[in-house]
Amino acid sequence: MNSAIEISGLRKEYKGFTLRDVSFTLPQGFIMGLIGPNGAGKTTIIKLILNLIRRNAGDIKVFGLDAIKHEAEIKARIGFVHETPRFIEDATLKDIKLAIAPFYEKWDEKMFRSLISEFALPLEKKFKKLSHGMKMKLQIALALSHDADLLLMDEPTSGLDPVFRRELLEQLSGLMQNEQKAVLFSTHITSDLERTADYITFINDGEIVFSLPKDVIKEKWGIVKGAKELLLKKSRGMFKGVRETDFGFEALTDDIPSARREFDSGVVIERASIEDVMIFMDKGGDHA
Amino acid sequence: MRNLILKDLVLHKKFLAVISLLYIAYMGIFGSRINSPRIFFLFSMIMSGIIPVLIFTREDKFKALSMTCSLPVSRRQIVLARYVLGWLLTLIIEVLMAGAVLLFPGSKLGPSDLLNLNMFVFALAMMTAILSILMPLLIRFGIAGIFVVAIGAQVLGIIVLSFRFKWNNILVALIAAMKSVFAFLSAGVDDPGRLALALAMICLVNLASIKCSEFLFRRKDV
DSSP states (O other), rough: OOOEEEEEEEEEEEEEEEEEEEEEEETTTEEEEEOTTSSSHHHHHHHHHHSSSSSSEEEEEEEETTTTTTHHHTTTTTTEOOOOOOTTTTTTTTHHHHHHGOOOOOOOOHHHHHHHHTOOOOOSSBBBGGGHHHHHHHHEEEEEEOOOOOEEETTTTTTTOOOHHHHHHHHHHTTTTTTEEEEEOOSHHHHHHHHHSSSEEEEEEEEEEEEHHHHHHHHHHHEEEEEEGGGHHHHHOOOSEEESSSEEEEEEEEEEEHHHHHHHHSSEEEEEOHHHHHHGGGGGGEEO | OOOOOHHHHHHHHHHHHHHHHHHHHHHHHHHHHHHOOOHHHHHHHHHHHHHHHHHHHHHTTTTTTTHHHHOOOHHHHHHHHHHHHHHHHHHHHHHHHHHHHHHTOOSSSSSSHHHHHHHHHHHHHHHHHHHHHHHHHHHHHTTTHHHHHHHHHHHHHHHHHHHHTTHHHHHHHHHHEEEEEEEEHHHHOSSSHHHHHHHHHHHHHHHHHHHHHHHHHTTTTO
């Protein structure tokens, strides 16, 4: 299985924030969701892949090529959607298309026209007159119109209505019919990941907490609920995160069978959703 | 590189058209009132050199650089495209300004004053001076770089005036050096050797400026 993105030992230092030892692989033919709280480093990773910011250490390979040495070659195969769409504000959408299209050998004008009409984007309108959702749609249309092998999307569904969000996610899943393609997208909307992602990478405070196939999380990760007295010191260590209330405790485990053995029938174990995982693992997982 | 230049021309076409027309009309009137081609080129080069700079500051203003850097181009290509577009626009607008002066009724400057090799080299030297200083700062710091130049020049002026007696010898030497450069350019470049030297100096300064911009832009986080 060839990898679309291969990141190892990536480090980026800012004043007050450091992205540390980030390593993960996204194989071709799959969608990876990048999740984490605000300021965790999701946008930084996407910017590093696009070489928009300099890295302090580590390697990034896209389709087996070094992201800096083969920058232009790699970017020709990438469709990007930035968190905040930025174009020259007083340019019309038609002008933006005219400016962007010549950069891509595989530009598909028919596809672009079809997406523009599907997204109801007015080509004669100035960029500054568009709502945030419309601006995102324009970015998505541009990213999908040059047969990109890798889509890098930073919060692509933010500001989009639920109907369009669903359509976009279906479109992304549809792209995976071609096993050469791959998608990496960051999001806060965990239901988007439940629907489309094959892999989930969770990042917190600049560090990768886990990068796993979604099916593994769905099968093995669970929420254990029980009385407080059951939560002994030794059991606490087996959880990824624990939340205690006046009535009992809730804890996240990545090994449901072990949790069953440990607590027997004294607790209730439910499958964990991505949102559960995100909430429990944020801030080290301890919530009083 | 061609695509990058076309991108900027397409995205800034209206701004470019309006600002160029205003500047050309202004320089047409100004140039027709004076009788020194050297003063005309000095001012018109500053004005035409500002136009590409204004275009690049617009990208900074709209924070659209991340989009440019996400396109399939290298940072080096982006820098080179900016210089080429800068030179092209400056030269084209300069030619149009000179044309406006010649066409303006009652103009004191004639075709022989403006269309000669000496003035061409003088104009190139002026263009080099303007763009080679502004571009690295603009490329690295965006619009703030231009403010740095403007404020820095004023601060430098204040410092020089304040210490003019203490640094008298240095200042005299600097002024003498500037005078000799100006005398060299004013003396004419009819001699092929002087022409070659002038063009080589212009190329060298531009090259140094491009290398400096490349170095700075590689280190810029977008």
